[in-house]
Amino acid sequence: MKNHFWQGIWVTDEEAAQRLETLETTTQELLQAPRLSPATVLAAGDALAVRLAKPDDELRVRLTKLLLERGVPAGEAARTFDDLLRVLDRAELERKLTSELGGIDPARLARGDFRRTVFEAWVPVGLLAHIASGNAPAVGALSVVEGLLSGNVNVVKAAGDDSRFTAELLAALAAQDPTGSIAERVIVLHFSSSRRDWLARMIEPADAVAAWGGEEALAGIAELVRPGTRLIDWGPKLSFAYLTEDVWSSRSALRGVAADICRLDQQACSSPQVIYLDTEDEAEVFAFAERFAPVLAETVAAGEPREPSLPEWAEITNTTLVAQLEEHLGLTKVLAAEDGSWRIIADVRDTLRASPLYRSVWVKPLPRKNITAALRPMRRYLQTAGVGATRPDTAALARLLVAIGVQRVTVPGEMLSGYAGEPHDGVYALQRYSRRVDVQLDERFAADAALDDLGTAEQLPVPDVPVTPKSEFESLQDGRGEVFFLSGGSTGKPKLSAFTWADYDEHMRFGAESLLTSGLDPRTDRVMNLFFGGRMYGGFVSFFSSLERLGAVQFPMSADLSRLDAIAEAIVHNQVDTLVTLPSFTTALFTECADLLRRYRGVRKIFYAGEHFGTAQIAWLQAEFGIELIRSAAYGGVDAGPMAFQCPQSPARVHHVFTGLQTLEILDGNDEPVPAGEPGRLVFTAHTRRGQRLDRYEIGDLGRWIAQPCGCGRRSPRFELLGRVGDVFRTAFQTMNYRRFVQLAEQDCGYTGALQLMLTDVAGGEHLTVRVEDGTDPNALEQALIEGYDQLAEAVHGTRRLRLEVESVAREGFVRTATGGKVVAVVENRAGRNHSGSTT
Numbered sequence: 001m002k003n004h005f006w007q008g009i010w011v012t013d014e015e016a017a018q019r020l021e022t023l024e025t026t027t028q029e030l031l032q033a034p035r036l037s038p039a040t041v042l043a044a045g046d047a048l049a050v051r052l053a054k055p056d057d058e059l060r061v062r063l064t065k066l067l068l069e070r071g072v073p074a075g076e077a078a079r080t081f082d083d084l085l086r087v088l089d090r091a092e093l094e095r096k097l098t099s100e101l102g103g104i105d106p107a108r109l110a111r112g113d114f115r116r117t118v119f120e121a122w123v124p125v126g127l128l129a130h131i132a133s134g135n136a137p138a139v140g141a142l143s144v145v146e147g148l149l150s151g152n153v154n155v156v157k158a159a160g161d162d163s164r165f166t167a168e169l170l171a172a173l174a175a176q177d178p179t180g181s182i183a184e185r186v187i188v189l190h191f192s193s194s195r196r197d198w199l200a201r202m203i204e205p206a207d208a209v210a211a212w213g214g215e216e217a218l219a220g221i222a223e224l225v226r227p228g229t230r231l232i233d234w235g236p237k238l239s240f241a242y243l244t245e246d247v248w249s250s251r252s253a254l255r256g257v258a259a260d261i262c263r264l265d266q267q268a269c270s271s272p273q274v275i276y277l278d279t280e281d282e283a284e285v286f287a288f289a290e291r292f293a294p295v296l297a298e299t300v301a302a303g304e305p306r307e308p309s310l311p312e313w314a315e316i317t318n319t320t321l322v323a324q325l326e327e328h329l330g331l332t333k334v335l336a337a338e339d340g341s342w343r344i345i346a347d348v349r350d351t352l353r354a355s356p357l358y359r360s361v362w363v364k365p366l367p368r369k370n371i372t373a374a375l376r377p378m379r380r381y382l383q384t385a386g387v388g389a390t391r392p393d394t395a396a397l398a399r400l401l402v403a404i405g406v407q408r409v410t411v412p413g414e415m416l417s418g419y420a421g422e423p424h425d426g427v428y429a430l431q432r433y434s435r436r437v438d439v440q441l442d443e444r445f446a447a448d449a450a451l452d453d454l455g456t457a458e459q460l461p462v463p464d465v466p467v468t469p470k471s472e473f474e475s476l477q478d479g480r481g482e483v484f485f486l487s488g489g490s491t492g493k494p495k496l497s498a499f500t501w502a503d504y505d506e507h508m509r510f511g512a513e514s515l516l517t518s519g520l521d522p523r524t525d526r527v528m529n530l531f532f533g534g535r536m537y538g539g540f541v542s543f544f545s546s547l548e549r550l551g552a553v554q555f556p557m558s559a560d561l562s563r564l565d566a567i568a569e570a571i572v573h574n575q576v577d578t579l580v581t582l583p584s585f586t587t588a589l590f591t592e593c594a595d596l597l598r599r600y601r602g603v604r605k606i607f608y609a610g611e612h613f614g615t616a617q618i619a620w621l622q623a624e625f626g627i628e629l630i631r632s633a634a635y636g637g638v639d640a641g642p643m644a645f646q647c648p649q650s651p652a653r654v655h656h657v658f659t660g661l662q663t664l665e666i667l668d669g670n671d672e673p674v675p676a677g678e679p680g681r682l683v684f685t686a687h688t689r690r691g692q693r694l695d696r697y698e699i700g701d702l703g704r705w706i707a708q709p710c711g712c713g714r715r716s717p718r719f720e721l722l723g724r725v726g727d728v729f730r731t732a733f734q735t736m737n738y739r740r741f742v743q744l745a746e747q748d749c750g751y752t753g754a755l756q757l758m759l760t761d762v763a764g765g766e767h768l769t770v771r772v773e774d775g776t777d778p779n780a781l782e783q784a785l786i787e788g789y790d791q792l793a794e795a796v797h798g799t800r801r802l803r804l805e806v807e808s809v810a811r812e813g814f815v816r817t818a819t820g821g822k823v824v825a826v827v828e829n830r831a832g833r834n835h836s837g838s839t840t
Contacts, residue, residue, distance in 0.1 A: 008183035024205040044176035046090040073304035099421030100430040110450040124151035126207035133212035134159035135267035155187040237269035237383035247388035256413025258299035270384040273355040276366040289346035379405025449513030457716035481691040485538040498691040507641040511546035514634035514645035522552035530581035533558030568593035583613040607633035616746040649711035732801035748784035765801040778806035
């Protein structure tokens, strides 16, 4: 029978025995392959959770049957799925990664301090062996999920009574990954612990062993672990409830303790085995047992108690019999159900001792003054304390209990609960399943934010969902947003974009990386932030945060067209040498304050975003003001966040995809990939966005893939921006592109200002007005456009369906977006058309 799951296929005992000989070779091959991205695990876990959430799904029905065959009561089986859904929830896994390993992609070799060429990461230990126990059905599978999140190759020995549940669950997880990366890193073996030869062969090549079980079982495993191999001991722990006089008569507190005892029949390490009372009065102990007995009986009756095995019954009987004999000495009192479903043993001695489980609990006195003396000797076994007390007493007791060795403190009724990213037995599991490494390099890597792009930077697969047009952006919000940014309204009505604070922090990290890669040096540059801080606040706030991440010197001045003189004076006074800003604001600033800034000649770098920076404008700034570097700060937007970055070897409008954040598709009108080098619509999938899911979201831009390798050595995909989707328009039976008008104005007329196209209906055809800034010769520009653009010439002089006019206007005369103030590239005033097109 094929009981073992080996890298995506089911194998027999004989096949598994043969494959065990290849475990080291298999591990070596996988460790030199491209690493497993946590985003792959997140997506697979999310897809699996969707199936497990449906009670009638074939997978859940099959897994439930396996749990019932294992002897798990139906109620506990249902709770097992509740726990799985909570743990596999994408947001929970993302929080776990961030809290335990500091980020959503902790294995990425990235710079923590952008002023040093030191790259750090949490990398997998290698081969991680998991030895699961039988007291919690999902523990082995969930440990493997943690092993996958940390990038390891995982081999797990399921519990002897597992009935293929672990293997089937992990096989289902692997099936949700279209890349096959999860499947090749998961091996599930089902054999008895008595097969020491198999256990030894499984453990021998392991770099770390995570093991559950009693002390004897763990000691046996430790004998098989090689010197230097990390033994992650999730050994036996003891938990207890602690009640003060203010609470021990409270019905709700007693129900909470009873629920903790009955859930999982005390099989979990966090289940209470002792109830301590803050008293020295022995009579109070016996009185409490009498009060608690009916509450426990009621709770047991409402559940589905699991039947102990014969050895377990023997231990229960022996413990109860000894306690009943000690009643004659006045030391104990036993209260038990007639059917044996529960028992309470009141004992006047404060020694912490394990109960025989299955709804068996000790009740003991322990005044708080004696807590340290009684419990500190047992500190290696202490796990959870459920404290029932007033608010001041709870705070004081929590501090005392953690000081003497307790790992978790909570309240009655919540001892078996938890939260994403919670330490387990005082440590973070993902850190124990990982190694912290660093790579220290020289000045050649000063502009590299992460080393991964220099190795492999493959894009992650996209989900199987339709493309979402930009018009449906707001429908993607699901109420999880925590910080909201108003868009500039580049393609119509401004809208709010939702991020969680974790999203924002992560995106600003990538924004910082983009600036570094583009050429900003946080060690030396003095930067002025000149994005607008008013209605279009997203750019200003984002670059403020990105510069903060870089640790750069920053002057957050913000752009203001009414204060150009003051801004120029501040640049000179503060010796600012680097600007982050919009191209249109840059042109206005250097035009109006040309004399001062020309004398200063101290601005060396300009990093821009939000608009196209014309080649003629760049040439003018370099020639007149001595600016050495003008480059894109990032390709991003308020809706999708950072999407791509520019390196020194990429020409204007060419960017590398941020593969750690996004996957880019370039699609035609039928949502099919365009041929190599052909233009298409840019569609992004944000893999780590929590506040607003962006799966296959059409950003509104056109672009084409650049197939040639980049001279910078990075292997992340490159693409060239070709303008906004609205840049392409039909008029007089011709298809035209706004960018062509800009190109001709720059190269033939040396024009460096804003340019706007306005389309209107006229008798017998259409009217195209080309609006430029005052000081431009309209006749010369009109001639250049007619001579350089064949489609325009055909429409004007061939079919005579289009009237062309070039109009000079003041800077404030252009149609702009209401929120962002960007110049609208194509203004559509024809009947039945949208008013505004794209922005420059």
